[in-house]
Amino acid sequence: MTASQTAPDTREAIMEATFRALSEHGYSDLRVRDIGEEFEKSRTLIHYHFDGKHDLISSFLEYLIGQYESQSKLGDDENPWEALDGRIDQCLLGPELGERFDHWERMKVYHELFAQAQHNEAHREAFNEHYEVIRGNIEHVLRAGIERGSFRAVDVEDTSQFITDVIHAARARRISLDHDDAPEQAKRAIAAFVYPSLAPADAEGARTRRPSD
């Protein structure tokens, strides 16, 4: 980060311009000029606020991940099945429909930078941390559900990892292959393949058990 205590709005505006440019041109064809065009002020101002393209992209990654994580705070005092569904929906469909129309635009950019991470140690680390947060969120929901007796005592690590993987695959498929129904398919698949192992056999758990769909 090239910090600049004053004018944080400008930095933020540059971040948003970067998002738009990245969204439109893709990472490999991203020129600083493209960002400049999405930015109301002068292009060279970018160079004043960031130490070159590399620093800009790194900062943007932090910004993108930070945004994603700050939006993914959910209350967890609900019915465990609903909590789990909620988390999965949020990952697959975005936050409460309506608020953010650009959820998939963000996802596209995220996904592209994610693939790019194989060539950048620092980015890889950032994504690893973030990935662990997402998986941890799901693990948390599972753990809470098990404590309540709504879920069977499965291996929360394996299960959360698996769900996270499926979510990521569906997103990748939707984005790279244009499979618009991939998220819905993934939801159904998780319900079909994962939920059974979560559902307890006893009546106690069945009481808070969600209807199959």
Add this chain to the structure above:
Amino acid sequence: MTASQTAPDTREAIMEATFRALSEHGYSDLRVRDIGEEFEKSRTLIHYHFDGKHDLISSFLEYLIGQYESQSKLGDDENPWEALDGRIDQCLLGPELGERFDHWERMKVYHELFAQAQHNEAHREAFNEHYEVIRGNIEHVLRAGIERGSFRAVDVEDTSQFITDVIHAARARRISLDHDDAPEQAKRAIAAFVYPSLAPADAEGARTRRPSD
């Protein structure tokens, strides 16, 4: 394709040089010059055999996918459980260890171009076709197993799709996040979450049922 009936070795050499360059520099930093450096002959020869960078990359994608698909022919007269395991292993670990040491190098390049597909209609189509082949292979194995009575009569489309997704997620995780154990985890997860729904309850199927691991 910019066809050239003669000198197909040169074209192939360029494809391999492209692979190496892509592997080393990544798509976004790939210069025609980098390919030239991996290529024994002159750099400009590339421009003689291909109509510019774009055509070169497109041809390379065909080449890469073609290679992948030609290597993935397996006999299917084995035990269905072994056939399924074999297919999954092949996707996750590569063909019989030893032969191709660069399996993951190829995968990395594949994965990167895959992410890139969101920006290129033609590439997206190529990947869609290829994706369908991979999924179709698994569907085929499932269908054969069901006919033999080794598998329960599950929805082969949903199940194959799901397995394919999990495989892709594990590869992505291994490549982008450096999770070396992702493929093994995915194998275990498929065994834990998918195999149960495949295993028939009756003794007939159990006879050819694989031991859990």
Add this chain to the structure above:
DNA sequence: GTATCTTTACCAAATGGTCAATCTTATCCC
């Protein structure tokens, strides 16, 4: 000799980045 293949020298455009000049804003002294 001629058609395919290969190389060398070269180029125009694109691109990340700099620099000095200008505009804004906060600070200080009276």
Add this chain to the structure above:
DNA sequence: GGGATAAGATTGACCATTTGGTAAAGATAC
């Protein structure tokens, strides 16, 4: 309060280098 002043923010002109691509001259095989 008001003007001098310094510090930060912003701009437009400019540049060195990189990069994809070309044209014409050599090879090489048939």
